[in-house]
Amino acid sequence: MSDLETLVLDCARRARTAAHELAVATRASKDTALHAMADALVAHQDAILAANAEDVQRARDNGTPESLVDRLRLDEGRVAGMAQGLRDVAGLADPVGEVLRGSTLANGLELRQVRAPFGVVGIIYEARPNVTADAAGICLKSGNAALLRGSTSALASNRAIVEALRGAVQASGLPADAVQLVPGEGHDAAKVLMRARGLVDVLVPRGGGGLIRSVVEESTVPVIETGVGNCHVYVDAEADLDMALAIVLNAKTHRPSVCNAAESLLVHADVAEEFVPRVVAALQDAGVTVHGDERFAAQEGVEPATEADFDTEYLSLDISAAVVPSLEDAVAHIRRHSSGHTEAIVTRSQAAARRFVAAVDSAAVMVNASTRFTDGGEFGFGAEIGISTQKLHARGPMGLPEMTSSKYVVTGDGHVR
Structure with missing residues (x-):
């Protein structure tokens, strides 16, 4: 096993431990953390923008098209928008524990289907460092630990953002490892994440067609496909x-x-x-x-x-x-x-x-x-994790409910079959 593989899998194991704690966290504790995360982005704005300026300059030096540079670029307004997105998510209903359906069976058993977190969610995405905050916030509110794998082009920005978010999460009493930036540069770290079945519960790719195809075709971890927008x-x-x-x-x-x-x-x-x-x-x-x-x-x-x-x-x-x-x-x-x-x-x-x-x-x-x-915010979902173009599990803007699975809770009174 390579050193990089060891580092990535160690992140995934820590994320799974954090996910166990998040699964039983109250809405109040999660919302407190989300507001702290928003405040931290504003408080660390200068460091975030300085890191982003490095990424933007490097992208321009490498001849990146201006349309892609725009996706990468942050300014005070966009940082404020990221912070407001986290506050908006805090104001939304907690999906965990929501009863999807319920009934009393003929034998007297009470049956309920309730929303439950996935556990560990990996997000593989290109440019757009605002995704870092959006994904972290939606995952946390829905009870999931987030493993964030952004592109190398936004590495400095993402490091600064995640550093601010982790400090806020920990100061709020939740595990800092609920939000992690996957280590390493290039594609090798993403490939380890794609094959971490058993540690990572689901992957969500966000980016161009090449990235999405690569994740869908190479991953052994279940994937929720977000598609390109023609x-x-x-x-x-x-x-x-x-x-x-x-x-x-x-x-x-x-x-x-x-x-x-x-x-x-x-x-x-x-x-x-x-x-x-x-x-x-x-x-x-x-x-x-x-x-x-x-x-x-x-x-x-x-x-x-x-x-x-x-x-x-x-x-x-x-x-x-x-x-x-x-x-x-x-x-x-x-x-x-x-x-x-x-x-x-x-x-x-x-x-x-x-x-x-x-x-x-x-x-x-x-x-x-x-x-x-077609946008989670415009639909009233708060900040979105992406827009799913597949037909299984989720389709369209993926807000909080789409970042959960479900489980059945069956309550009896000594019932035996």
Whole structure:
């Protein structure tokens, strides 16, 4: 066994010990720790931002695209947002012990299914150091110990954040090992974590398609898959075109480097003559490069789209675009190219909206609303652990309830079978 493997597995064992204590912790003690963690982020803001500046400079020196640098970068507002996210989680109901269903059996046994923590949750993620605080907070509130494996690009930031969080957790009376940064750099530490079955109960990968595929395919630990966001906006024949324009611009340009940003635009042929020039001009004014089919490419400045463009999660000011003959063709296009994250329809037709919602198989479907709303905070869940695009256990934004399993509690009075 290598020294790195020994270090990672030792972290996992300490996390399992901490998880036993968290499983029986009261809501009051967990909420106290969450508020202390939030306060610690603010108190250690200068050290966190100094560490982040090192990561950002190193990323720029390495030629990292600016869209990815934006994911990595922290400022006072983002640190304040991380702290507020922890406070928001403290204000949410504790999922542990929630009764999912219950009944009295014919023989008099009382049966209850209740929420219970997973135990040890490993999070493998890229860039975005805000995930460090979000994941730690959601895991702690749901009674889980968190093993955090961020990317090397955010190593200094993550170390500073975790140092602040661990001190706050310990000062609150809970075990510091409830929050740990997995040691090591590169992919080797992540691989050890992926194979720590029996010590780690579940893994959640957050990042690009390559990372997620690697974790899903190589892990022996159960994985909750969070997918990439090739999100679509479909402008129907019955759309309010002013509304459609506002939604497309918000979905694409509000924050292009996140997974719920729109990456593809579909326009019904009946409104294409009027809408395509309008939307292309508006997108270009906002700095967006449009990769379009023949109808879109007829507009000045639009780049001809390849088939690969329609499969791309750009995470930048780029969008693929096509004109479709019908709603059914829009649905067929989405089925071919979507990552199953979020799709939106803009329409005044209830029949079209119902058909789109029924036919599109994604974690979230928006009607007359931006794809940017697929978010745990926007849904009222508090800070999220990620957005699941799989169909088992959890789908969509994963808040506190999604970070639990369940167990059955059966109460009798001397019953024997």
